[in-house]
Amino acid sequence: MDKQYDSKLAEEKWYKFWEDQQLFDADPDSPKPAYSLLMPPPNLTGNLHLGHAMQHVIMDALARFKRMQGFDVLLLPGVDHAGIQFEGTLEKLLAKENLSKGKLGRDKWLERAWKFKDEIYASFHSTWKVMGISADWSREVFTMEPKVQRTVFEEFDRFWKEDLLYKGAYIVQWCPKCGTAIEDVEMEYEERKEKLYYVKYTLVGTAGKEWVTVATARPETIFADVAIAVHPDDPRYKSFVVREARKPLYKRGAPGEDRVVIIQDSRVDREFGTGALKITPGHDPLDYAIGKDHHLPLLHTIDKHGRMTELSGDLEGLKIDQAREQAAEKLEQLGALEKTEDYTHSVPICERCKTTVEPLISEEWFVKMTPLAEKALANMDKINFLPSSYKQILSEWIEHIHDWSISRSLWWGYRIPVWYCDKCNPHHLVGKTRDMIVSLEKPTKTCQTCGEHHWIQDEQVLDTWFSSGMWPLATLGWPGSQSSESLIADSEASLKADNSPEWNKMQKYFPWSFELSSGEIKYLWIARMIMLSLHFADQIPFSNMFFHGQIRDLQGRKFSKSLGNGIDPNQMREEWGTDASRMALYSYTAPGRDGRANKQTMDERAKNFRNFSTKLWNIAKFVLESSVLSHQSSDQARLEPGRIVQGDALHEDDWWIREELDKLITSVTKNIESYQLHLATESIYDFIWHTFADIYLEKSKTRRVEAQPTLEHVLKVSLQLLHPFMPFLTEELWSKLTGEKTESIMLSRWPSRR
């Protein structure tokens, strides 16, 4: 045996060996029971980071463990196209070449996007392989491949037929920089010190003698005010109700000019400001709700680029911040500004680009979620959540569900499969089904209204989560042969031909046995998979849902490029080897617990496990060299290490270590089965180093020949127990222990007690 373990050599050699032997592939025809793990598809945005590495390494350990236990394991990998995030990444790249979406145009841009996708893909693959991930690469799925397209179309089409889809003008959270509506869950909040402006609205017919003062942080939106609301029980404003006031900023000739009506609404907070609230339905969610209930008109003073509209008079074209300043100045000049106060509040910003989010009115597609939510809530008990508290957290969110806005103004993603007759329905309104069709490809039929053929597809794409929410089903080929008629009727033959009954075969793996995620996307992704799977397949998507914590920096901040506090898993692996890096990660996998690390602390940990590799290597060296020494006397025992030499009573040390080993088998098995990988790895580590090596092996030196069968047995079982976590080293030593001709440790049977 070599003096030192060469981890790099072993990694290359064994990964290739496993792939060549097809040891990672699932077999739907196998009589073995299924155990399925669905890899959360990383976003197509660049390199895999430490968090991904942790996720994949957790899944891999479970997959390897279950294979050894005799399951037909499916560990299915994939990648998510990640609409907004991908576009953002590509945009930055293009900017360096002085290019942009606008300059390229849709077709050229898409061409470029697909190329970029391939580059990222290649980098993902190399990382996965060097991390030793034993996924079934033959079944890898990308969220924008034809298989998923079928699923997504089916999803949309069924929603449509079930009358759960609608399009309408709604107040959405709009990111002016990304140029698209985003979900509440895609926003963050940032504490900002701003000003609260106390603005006077004089009452009509009092010659400026009476007025209402309104406190607002957004004087620039006064142009779009349509009312002032007060609380019904507020005595201060009883006499004002139903009267009209003049807003101090308005555009001459604009609808309603300067008039706003004073209304009552119990949603107004009497304690805040003056207790009077200006109502701007076009630019504030609460105002929108109040405005809708009181049948107030909608005015727009800010457009989708974050600039003031024509309604804003002199301020037209200005950015919001500038407009605010100028509006304040104007109010001052007009004597309408009573006072200003410092005001700290949290402002919604876009999670991705950190731009201030603007509530705006936009035409968007929505899915009615109530029926899906009800079904999900009734089935939450069927899923085992780790930590268990997530069941309640998710249930509460689902209970308070609101309709899901699924359209995004992007190019990267699934174009909404709706076609409008450009002649009969030029504004692409919805509700007139005669001149619109849901179809994957351009309809061949004619418009029922005009009898002609002017079909134009909806410009927007579907929210990324509309497809990733179907991940558990899409990856297995749902709906297979059960797909709906419109797919077949309205689409090209290529899709029909590809419409294999894969789903029937792959249902063996559904629901998935195990899924994992960071808590961050519990609503965006996890809750939706639960709702969608139950809705479409009538089953929960997975029976075990594991939420891991996040690794943060030493101050507890998230890793981010801008902070430069990230840790590169590739670099770690380069320096300490894959197995050691994996072990370092397992120590952070207590369910739901965040961990803190920087480059240095991660290195310390990885180094420790690198040393552990060496330790184990040396243990094996000792055992195997001893076996050479004792070759003549106990040949039999060497060939079958577990076998106790007949007629010999075991030495008390042998009994002891075998007892300890049995206890280890029990605890490791139990800990992996309950997804406590940090405990499993710790106990194996402790046993091998501090029980087996430090105590037993030392003692055995005085009676080597007699101890040899036990030494070999304990080593062999230790390797098996460790294999899910340190696959390369254990395979390497396994081959040395059992002889090069024997089969992979992956095919060995998970140890059980004597």
Place this chain on the structure above:
RNA sequence: GGAUCCCUAGCUCAGUUGGUUAGAGCGACUCGUUUACACCGAGUAGGUCAGAGGUUCGACUCCUCUGGGAUCCACCA
């Protein structure tokens, strides 16, 4: 404004139904290189388990409150 989680050795963290002297790794210190291993071995120091009450024969573990930190939710203009 609600909700959840966390505060254990200098640092990063374990501690699964409450039960004997509270653990690991790294770091520190003292010894030790006699062939498995210095990427090592033997050992030492270091914690009133955030604080205060309560339940209990017994609490790091359960309950209440206080302080500190994190996260999530919510229509605070």
